[in-house]
Amino acid sequence: MGYYPSYLTHFHGLPVHHFDGVTDEEGSGPDLPAPASVAWRLTADWDVPFEDRWSSFLHQVRTDEVVALVIGAWWQEWDEHGIDPVLDLITAGAHRLPRLRAVFLGDVESEQSEISWIKQGDVGRVLRAWPGLYELGVRGAENLVIEPLRHEELRRLRVESGGLPPEPVRGLAACDLPALHHLELWLGTTWYGGDCTPADVRALLAMLDRSPRLAHLGLRNSDIQDEIAAAVAAAPVVAGLDSLDLSMGTLSDEGGAALLSGQPLTHLRALDLGHHFMSEGMTHRVRETLGAHIQDLGLTPAHRSARRPEERYVAVGE
Structure with a gap:
């Protein structure tokens, strides 16, 4: 794996503030930032279960003004049940956070859990609990469920994974998200459950035609990157x-040629093909064809093994 997801420092345009819910011996808590000025990060600790941290958050913070919420590790030693008990807690308290506009689920580094081990759940519960939500981020894809739904306000959706199963991708393809502006999916590798097919990708792209505001599309970190490019x-x-x-992902000359022979891409402000496995010749062709038109063209190659230069791999797997 060439890249390790790290803790968020900013989310929804706000600095992330870790809420520890600690009180002193006299029972008063620490000075807290204004509720709407930060994205509040909540986690369990070895001596504080998540439900206690959540209860402290509801009592110590004016949650009716909170706009962004980041959920870190919800387990104390290991994750037995996945995120479902956390989703039970936060959605049951949805009325306490009427201004919530952004949620990130699974702000976890590899020291706590590898990305492929993070157990998600039905994230549609968050969208249904907050019909005014603008942004949803998810790290990890084991047990991830995205059921077909319509959400009028969701503008940004990001799913980071080392292997995104086909079922949530197909569920997403059946959704109706008219306000969607930014979509980013890390599709991953079959070694860790990323079994999406080119047909799944084409169905998703067809759905996005119903999202007329879409300005950014990321289909990243895939071992079918050539087929995605086509x-x-x-x-x-x-x-x-x-x-x-x-x-x-594993983009090679085949994918590079598909991009150059397909529809024009010169209208793009940014095109990122970084961590690619294209030859020097194809990389030169892409740069010569698109470099004069695209302001931000990412062509950083992946590191190739000296022993196996032909081997291709995704940046994030386990």
Whole structure:
């Protein structure tokens, strides 16, 4: 794995503030930032279960003004039940956070859990609990469920994974998200459950035609990156994009040629093909064809093994 997801420092345009819920011996808590000025990060600790931390948060913070919430590790020693008990807690308290606009689930580093081990759940519960939500981020894809739904306000959706199963991708393809502006999926590798097919990707791209505000599309970190590039090269939704991200995957000359022979990409402000496995010749062709038009063109190659230079791998697996 060439990249390790790290703790968020900013979310929804706000600095992340870790809420520890600690009180002194006299029962008063620490000075807290203004509720709407930060993204509140809540985790369990070895001596504080998540439900206690959540209870302290509801009592110590004016949650009716909170706009962004980041959920870190919800387990104390190991994760037995996945995120479902956390979703029970936070959605039951949805009325306490009427201004919530952004949620991130699974702000966890590899020292706590590898990304492929993080057990998610039905994240549609969050969207249904907050019909005014603008942004949803998810790290980890084991047990991830995305059921078909319509959400009028969701503008940003990000799913980070080392292997995104086909079922949530197909569920997402059946959703109706008219306000969606930014979509980023890390599709991952079959070694860790990333079994999406080119047909799944094409169905998702067709759904995005119903999201007329979409400006950024990231289909990243995939071991079918060449097939994704070919699907993107023919997808009508690309004509309306401002930026496109196909980085972190196994893109080779085949995918590079598909992008150059497909629909024009010169309208893009940014195109990221970083961590690629294209030859020097194909990289030169891409740069010569698109470099004069695209302001931000990412072409950083992946590190190749001296012993196995032909081997290709995604940036994030386990």
